[in-house]
Amino acid sequence: MSVFRGFGGAGFRARTRAMVIKEFIQLRRDRLSFAMIVMIPLMQLVLFGYAINTTPRDLPTAVLLQERNDLSRSILRALENTGYFRITHQLDDAAAFDRLLASGDVLFAIEIPAGFERAVRRGERPALLVAADATDPVAAGSALSSLGQIVLTALQHDRAIPDAAAPPFEIRNHARYNPAAKSSLNIVPGLVGTILTMTMLIFTALSVTRELERGTMESLLSMPITPIEIMLGKIVPYILVGFIQASLIVGLGILLFGVPVFGSLTLLAVLSTLFIATNLSIGYTFSTVAQNQLQAMQMSIMYFLPNILLSGFMFPFAGMPVWAQWIGETLPLTHYLRIVRAIMLKGATIGELQYDTAMMFGLMLIAMTIAVARFRRTLD
Amino acid sequence: MNTAADNAIEVRGLTKRFGGRTVVRGISLNVRRGRIFGFLGPNGSGKTTTIRMLCGLLTPDEGEGTCLGFDIRTEADSIKRRVGYMTQRFSLYQDLSVRENLEFVARLYEMRDPVAAAREMIHRLGLDGREEQLAGELSGGWKQRLALGACTLPGPQLLLLDEPTAGVDPKARREFWNEIHALAAEGITALVSTHYMDEAERCHEIAYIAYGELLTRGTVEEVIDHAGLITYTVSGPHLNELQAELAKLPGVDMVAPFGASLHVSGRDERALEAAIAPYRSRTGLSWVRSEPSLEDVFIDLMSTARDNFQ
Structure with missing residues (x-):
């Protein structure tokens, strides 16, 4: 009962009030959280309302x-x-x-x-x-x-x-490609891309901010290491992690859902590695922009939302209005979903996937360039 | 060019502003090679900012100079290869072991055999048997030793140590300073920031910085002589009341308690003598003319500096 002691008294109200005021002040200072409060419902509303169409046309x-x-x-x-x-x-x-x-x-x-x-x-x-x-x-x-x-x-x-x-x-x-119209055949390859986007992003999104918050960045920067070396050093280990994850999802998809792989597994592995590296680069870019780990997480969530909705994972890409398709084209997941579905269900070869491969590669280079340019070598 | 060879650090007019606030104001320093240079000053005086400018972590807004003969503005990479910087806050990886941290540093500096280099350093630090312990689990004193070990590992010519002994017990501090003297004997230059006065006396030369400005520099004796402070030590009963009374008198610039006595100091000898004359005959009080301590000098410098800036 001691928990409830003082409940309702004047002291209770004063202390609760103090806590509420403090939380509001902190919330006001935390611009990104504030932006999320506005942006997430806005994004959901616009995307679900205008971009998503389950009976697609055109x-x-x-x-x-x-x-x-x-x-x-x-x-x-x-x-x-x-x-x-x-x-x-x-x-x-x-x-x-x-x-x-x-x-x-x-x-x-x-x-x-x-x-x-x-x-x-x-x-x-x-x-x-x-x-x-x-x-x-x-x-x-x-x-x-x-x-x-x-x-x-x-x-x-x-x-x-x-x-x-x-x-x-x-x-x-x-x-x-899917004569029985089984939705699992569509969703399992899609999940490979979605899961990889989520996990890869978070691995690297925290990497730079973690060093900043723990104070290890200062000593790292005082040593002779360049931004590119730091970036590659932080991305490479997770390519292996992502690869294991991708193999796990594809393997389970085959075993549990009977998803076929008509195309080349090698091609799938190579392009999946590219996709993993692209997502790690984007996560790393967030990490160089964010001030702390919380911001990096918030950025990842805000990035993840259009990925789910506009990439063709949940809703048909072809049914979206043109502006939404343009946004979709800038997301690596859109291209990877086409690639992974084409290889697994259609047996597509690299010749048919050139555009999406080039787009993923381009997006990776853009992310890496921004990350290296954004990376501050000094504490100014 | 002779000076560049003799001086490990040679900077002029370093100035740094953060959002309109000047943190470091026109600091000039020369530190001869092989010397231990004490960098003293209160918290927030600009010590850390100055050190960061010396090793290329911050770009000075004004001023120029060299560190080990390399331009601090344009040759930061060359400086980083030759300087060991020990940060104020423990900045090794807490989730790596002692050995793993040292091997990481050895690899970053492209040392030929990182494993052997780390093993040797562990032995030198007296950390044998603890090499697999996580750095985060070490006590404060051991963390400092490890951090010093990590920044001396690649064989730097210059050590920049930012408050290396803050929060470390006296025994560990003494051992730490012995180590720094041993390194200096090997020819390494060390710039050590601190706010412990007793540590200043272990330096070949000191500089005192407050409000971002260099107020004085030289050997400890030179700094004390140069201050021109006259100090009396008074002991007796009711020192609290006496302190309050004396502090109000013209000619008394500073009254500070030291154990069971007071240090009463003034810059003008005649004015000080006149001010304390009525108290010298008071029964129970004993007055002795004494040498001002380094602390007296610094506190006096700080109060004059504050008067100048406000």
């Missing part, structure tokens, strides 16, 4: 026209009118299809076969071939389910085909 689509006539043109128009599809590529060559799908440039590939119009008019119910990248089942799902009805309505409206009880053609769906 999905990049390639079309292979084996015949060009009124019907095929009105099918294309109808596709675009649905709002789900944005035709980015018109092809004449079937080989280009696979490449575009594997590299992730398009999510859908639609083929109108030769003799389609004639077959429709004869009532032969020809097939419209639709290949969808189902590595992200959410992104592909709603567009696919609406496809048949909307195209049919559009065609009837255009009076290109006679009214009929049954649709005059058949849509032959091919959900590539």
